[in-house]
Amino acid sequence: MVGPYRELFSAPGTKGFVVAGFVGRMPMSMLGIGIVLLISALTGSYATAGAISATVAIAFAVAAPLSGRLVDRFGQARVLMPLVLLHGAALVTLMLCTAFGAPMWTLFVSAVVVGGAATSLGSMVRARWSHILGRSSRLHTAFSFESVADEVIFVAGPALVTGLTTMVNLYAGLILALVATVVGTVAFSLQRATEPPVRPDIAQSGTPIMIPGVALLSCVFLAMGAVFGSVDLITVAFAEDRGVKAASGLLLGAFAGGSMVSGLWYGFRHWRISLRQRFMRGLAVFAAGLTPILLIGDVKVMAIGLFFAGLAISPTIITGYALIERLVPGHLLTEGMSWISTAVGFGVAIGAWAGGRLTDSFGASNAYAFSIASALLAVVIGIGGNTWLRTPETGHSEAPSPAA
Template identity: 40%
Template sequence: MQNPYSEIFRAPGAKGFAAAGFLARLPIAMAPIGIVAMLSQTHGEYWLAGAVAATFALSNAFVAPQISRLVDRLGQTRIVVPTTILTVLAFAILIAAANQDWPVWTLFVSALAAAAMPSMPAMVRARWTELFRGRPEMNTAFAFESAADELVYIAGASLSVGLSAALFPEAGMLVSTLFLAFGSTAFILQRSTEPQVRPVDHASSGSAIRLRPVQIITFALIFVGATFATTEVSTVAITKELGQPGAASIVIGVYALGSFVLGLVVGALNLKAPLQRQLAIAVALVALGTLLPLTAGTVPLLALTVFISGVAISPTFITAFGLIERHVPEAMLTEGITWVMTGIGIGMALGAFAAGAVVDEFGARNGFFVSVAAGAIALATVLIGQRILGEPDCDLAGCEPAAVPAE
């Protein structure tokens, strides 16, 4: 039996844009925690560090879909180049402002400007879709991307904090900025795999978020994102309560590992069930898994329950992005994918905030109840949306317009 992952990388240019895209997306995980690590050392105030990091993360969550919409209209090169330059300059100013103790407002302004950072996961998935649209290999490619996202969050945050602690406060942000600059440059230079620009017609005018399937999937994934952000916060709190705070990083790593492993397995399979049903099953497993950590009274048992509860996250993302590809016109694909990524990011921010509040007020273990509530809402959303998600794929007029080259 052939390895399906080796098959997708035989496509011309696939190895190059996948490697460059991985490098360019590391700042997604490195930058927010890098800002916290940098400013907490240079200014000694965690509230300021958190506020600046939140300014960047939340602003990027809302700006990124608009940038991706321009990418769909004008092509990756014409939009990614200027937005990346703006982001790199903004990060450079933020680093200088922290190092030179510039006024606090410069930290917030530069963080706000850095929100122009384009959604590299969406750009890479758009290239895979261009290569394998309507073929089984696309499910494998999306599985690989979900695994890559997991690695970004596992390695990126640890690398950023480690560099700042071992070298100097700005080290994590500096390396993150270099990854963005060099990775994006390498990605854009590979013009042969850049998706073609589809002409905008009546069906693909406006925003992708106006499409009902995009609304359903984005709303559901807000709460899926909340479940694993809540699990991470609660894990930190409960390991501290159990007297082993250092075990938190191991437990969180095990959590991501479960998702990573099953995501690769699902990508190697050619499942025949309708995608909307696969999504419902995956989200149901996520929702059921949120109950398991409530039973953990020791760190080893916590690690085991968290591992099991995390296995369905990557399959959820794989099927969600597959549904987006089928229901969104080609001329809106990058924006549609970015809205889902935005939903995950918003969910992580809201989940972390809600879990922190519950932990402070009611204790560490009760933070997991936020995950339970979020999982239930995500499952209800997907079940209610089954009919709409199961409608004929991309049946809007103009879903398959003639392509024109990107300028």
């Protein structure tokens, strides 16, 4: 199983950008839960914590396609460096406003800048793999590896930030997220040899979101993001209701752990069925796997349930990125992948907001119904528009160009 993954790193420079990209995007699993833990501890309201977390996610979702387009036009380093410094300054401001009891509106303003200046580093890493490997069969393995790396982050990140926040200091988790994102992103930006070339002709190009398949995938990942955002917040409340709030990170780690295991398996296999069929099956398994958590009341059993619920996440995300890579013209690839991040970001915001409201009103266990409904919506959207996901590699018509 290790062989195909080892071969990826034979190209010069790959190890460097992979390690830097891994460190730089670690906060993607730490920022939301760190904010929820901090704000809920100080205000006693999961609704308020969810609203601020949602503000960060919405700002990121709005800005991600723009930053992706700028990267395609001006290069990764020229865009990432100023943005990550602004992001770091805004996160420090958010923590200071919280520490000194500043008016609530200052938290929301800081949250807007935190999210707006955040970058979709995972898209940048995948764009480098596409530049280095082209459309060879190894790109499937590379995308699988990156999805597994994401899940390692989601296994370790929530547990780490929860432990630091609950056992060391309320701000410790967010401080670690700040250091990781600045150091990792700067190191990633300085590695220019593997950076995809600048495409100045993008100014005259349309936007990938006008491609029907990209629009459909964005809607599907919007619904999936609502699952992720709601599960993150509701699980914290679920653990607190049972007197083990510190275990919430381990529960979320179990959710990501199932995805990590399936991602390793998925990347190792050589598939004969089309990407479109794999995507549809992944969505169906994702929805089915979530259903049992609504009936679980024990923390240990919930860890097992979340592990199995996460098994379909990586295969679905890997396939989604592979479809984007084949549907979108090369000079718009970073922006195309950023639309997935945007969709997930909006979904996470909706999920965090709805999860907080429903948890405060009906309790954590009942609030999981929203997560399951969001997963079912993803299935309905995906199946309903699956004909838009046909790609040249499956023997169908060429991918359309984006509208001007």
